[in-house]
Amino acid sequence: MSRSQRSSFNSSSEDLGAAQFITNLLPHQLQHLQFSVPEKDEPEQFLERPRQVPVPKRFTIDPLDLARLKEGANQHTRKASLISWLSRNGSDDGSGSRISVDWLKEVERAAAEKVNGLDWKFHATGAALFILNLVVAWDATTLPIALPTIATTLKGGVLETFWVGVSFLVAVTCSLPLFAALSHVFGRKPILLATLTVFALGSLIAAVTGSFTGLLLGRTLQGIGAGSIYPLSNLIVSDLITHADRKKWSGILGVAWVIGAVSGPVIGGFLAQSEQWRWIFWLNLPCSIVVFILLAFCARLRPAAAGALLPKLRNVDWFGFVLLSGSLIVALLGLTWAGPLHPWASVRTILPIQFGVFGILIFLVWSWYSPCKSLVCLEGSWEPTKLATYFGAMIQGIIVSAALYFLPLYFDVAKRSYTFVEIGIALFAWSVSLAILAAISFFAASGTSLRRGLIRFGWFLVVLGTALMTVLKRESGTIMWICIAVFSAFGMGILYPTISAIALSTSRCEDDETAVVNFAFFQTLGQTLGVAIGASIFQNELYKQLLKKTLPERIAYRYVKNAFPLVTIVRDLTTEDELKTQVADAYIAAIRVIWVVSAVLAGAAMLAGFFVRRPHPRKSKEGEAAAKELG
Structure with a gap:
């Protein structure tokens, strides 16, 4: 709450006597009441602005001291959060007193709700x-x-x-x-x-x-x-x-x-x-x-x-949204249809990719110099720790998306005797391992001294696991798959809570929202690129592998164009013939290249992890607001 709001609140309370004011206080407010009897018959000022050193012989009250309120009464955490938000967002246009009174009433109602029941x-x-x-x-x-x-x-x-x-x-x-x-x-x-x-x-x-x-x-x-x-x-x-x-x-x-x-x-x-x-x-x-x-x-x-609504809408970065959306979609279109559909040297491939990349560069420049608040805030993002964190979040999204979309495809063609439900169960080796390590790392990452070591060790396991996936073949057994899946899943399980914790710890308290949005943006951007890059690699490599199997170019193109329906046809064949084996081996070889690229990207993220520095201790939001007012 700003000083003007406190002053307005004080002025509205001057007409009340001390006894009446104390009578209206709730029990948990009385716990935080500090006073002494003044020498005069009446106090000079009933409520005062916060002071670093208590003034003797004055009646002072500080019910907005959220740090002590949190330590003394944990059941009022929601009230503390609401008052803290009000102190950071109170208006100075004369309506602050009305807003503060309304919010304080809402706080007291919520506090009473918690006292009376759940x-x-x-x-x-x-x-x-x-x-x-x-x-x-x-x-x-x-x-x-x-x-x-x-x-x-x-x-x-x-x-x-x-x-x-x-x-x-x-x-x-x-x-x-x-x-x-x-x-x-x-x-x-x-x-x-x-x-x-x-x-x-x-x-x-x-x-x-x-x-x-x-x-x-x-x-x-x-x-x-x-x-x-x-x-x-x-x-x-x-x-x-x-x-x-x-x-x-x-x-x-x-x-x-x-x-x-x-x-x-x-x-x-x-x-x-x-x-x-x-x-x-x-x-x-x-x-x-x-x-x-x-x-x-x-x-x-x-x-x-x-x-007013219109000024707030004008302050939204609409141009940046259109520029980002159009550039990303155009670039992804060029990337996904490059290969058998349109050669890499074709104008239909090169032009969309160039326009998309150029548009994204313009978006970055616009975000830096935009007169309104940019959608992706780049202020302070050039610090080594933040760059390494956002890069790691993006690479993490790429690898996870590649695993979600291409591991089931591997089992479809390599283990044709598996039903779809059995394929889902086979993926437990990856998903359950990831979940277990994510839970363990969630608590381990709470210690700032462990985060840098965890992020490097996690990326090392991901590099090792994705590199080992390249040895998977049609004849690979279940035990081999489980042993390989555990490495990459353990690494991803370590990285999920650790990267998120580092992204939030490197921001100031008032920048929490920016950190949350930026982290989510780069992670989902990575997931998008993971499917698009994987699709491009798969189509191109499958076409090359089918040509190596001495299939005619026309047949190879048709197989690539109908790659997913072809999986169903291959799975339904009951006899083992040479063509069926060749097609299955071509699929596995194409997916293998995706694991190679994933291992290289994970290695780059591991190197970036060495630029992560130990974060400075964060101030709580309550302490930050109090420090500004006392300053």
Whole structure:
């Protein structure tokens, strides 16, 4: 709370006598009341601005001392967080007194709720965020294993099939920073409810469509809706929870992603095996309805920033959004159709990639010199620790996406006797190992002295694991697969909480929101590039491998163009013949190149990890606000 707001609050309380004021205080406020009897009959000033040294013989009260309030009464953490937010965002336009009184009333009501019983609305909001993250995790992990079945049903080529994943991820990447900015304009709740509606609409379109065009449209709308879920979940936790309790709630949201990562491939495999893949999208609808109701009636989220609507909308970086979205989409189009569809030397390939890369460079320059707040804040991002952290988050996204999309494809052709459900179970060796190490590292990463060692060791395991994946062949056994999967999964499990903790620890307290948005942006950008780069490598290498098998060029092109429906045909063949073996070996050889590229990128991220420095101790938000006022 600013000094002007305190002064306004003081002036409104001058008419009250000391006895009446003390009578109106709550018990937990009386615990923080410090006073002495003045020599005069009446105190000169009933309430005073905070002072570093108490003035003797004065009646002083400091109910806004959030640090002591947190240490003395943990049950009032939400009240402390709300008052802290008010102190950082109070207006100076004369309405600050009214806003402060309204918020203090809301704080007292919430505190009374907690004294009288469980704050069920707060926990209902937390449950809604948990379900929301679980739905998005399922959506990301159930789809890849069902792609061959979807491509066969809708008669889609390899390019359209890969863009089922790319369209979702590129929509998430581009809309993520935009919705974080719009949540200041309209408030957290309206943006989250609106984007949840868009996500449900996209799921409905994807579930009922009979063509790849409709499926791509539905996936794009799903991505736009999910673009607010990634950052706003963490931002809402930051709004409602003090920094000391944020780790617990971050862990709760992390559990949702762990459950989704482990169970998603099995659910997707079961639905694909029973030819009910549309339920991958139908399942999103009841969950979205439940979350919508919980958020609409229970959530008390951060409101819109003070001020008129049009000036706030003009301050949003709309030009940067259009520039980023257009450049990224054009570059990805050129990257994914380069190869058998259009040669690398073709204008249709080179021109989109050049325009896309050039547009992204312009976006970076614009973000630096933009007159309004840029979507991706680059201020202070040139520090070695932040550069290494964001680069690591992007490489992490690339490798995880490559594993999600191409490990099921490897089992499809290498282990043709496996059902889709058995393929999902075989992926437990990777997903469960990742979940176990992520849980262990979540607690280990709380110590700042261990983070630098963890991030280097984690990248070393990823390099080793992805390099060992290159030795997987059609004849490789289950024990060999488990031993190889454990290395890369352990490495990724270590990196997930460690990189996130470093990204937040390198920011100042007031820059938490920027750090959350930037980290989520680079991670989803990496996931988008992981599918797009993997698709390009797979198509080009599969075409080369088929030509090496002495197949005619026309036949090789047809096989590559229908790579996913071909998987279903190969799996349905009951006899072992030379052509079937050659096609399976060509697939495995093409996927092997993806693991080589992943190992090289992981090695680059490991080298970047040596530039991570020990972060300075962070001040709490309460201490930061108090220091500014006392200064």
